[in-house]
Amino acid sequence: MKFQLSTLDYKEKYNLLAFRCSVEDYRLAYFLNKYPNFLFQRMPKDLHCVINGKNIYFSTFEDNSLDYEKSCYLISNKSLYREQLDTNNLFNSGLFVNTAFLIPELSKFDFFLKLIGIWKKSEIKTISKNLNKITEIESKTHIDLNKLKSINNLVF
Numbered sequence: 001m002k003f004q005l006s007t008l009d010y011k012e013k014y015n016l017l018a019f020r021c022s023v024e025d026y027r028l029a030y031f032l033n034k035y036p037n038f039l040f041q042r043m044p045k046d047l048h049c050v051i052n053g054k055n056i057y058f059s060t061f062e063d064n065s066l067d068y069e070k071s072c073y074l075i076s077n078k079s080l081y082r083e084q085l086d087t088n089n090l091f092n093s094g095l096f097v098n099t100a101f102l103i104p105e106l107s108k109f110d111f112f113l114k115l116i117g118i119w120k121k122s123e124i125k126t127i128s129k130n131l132n133k134i135t136e137i138e139s140k141t142h143i144d145l146n147k148l149k150s151i152n153n154l155v156f
Helices: 025-033 121-133
Strands: 014-021 040-042 047-051 054-058 060-063 070-076 078-084 095-101 111-117 137-142
Touching: 014 121, 025 040, 025 070, 054 078, 111 121, 121 137
Parallel strands: none
Antiparallel strands: 014 111, 014 137, 040 060, 047 054, 060 070, 070 111, 078 095
8 A cells, every 4th residue: 555645734823023134043042032022042952854855953942931822933044054075076075065944935034033822913013123123133024924835844
């Protein structure tokens, strides 16, 4: 008997904010933690995806200070990984660094803020205002989840 695997079609209700920021993930979490909305800590295990046959890990921070009805995650969209090339070249070691994106169609953005659960519009507006105050954040936008092709990469 043959089994056919279908793609995962998982609908989860959450808000997604994307932003561009040139600082490291831990520094961004530090800047966000200065505001009363957040208390991010690095998760013990990063978000894992298999992209083009490679195991890629994306740094993920979780806010554990929220109540049971909501949760918040800071997720890196970009991951650098090393790949070995099979070359017999005297001057090249055959090792190069490549970039993978969690959501390739949003490659212009560096980080996502995933807000799961019941969030009031006033809370999201306050979060958005606080993001505007962080000078290291260059731009931000609210993402329409229905337009994402690789939305399943955000399921964890």
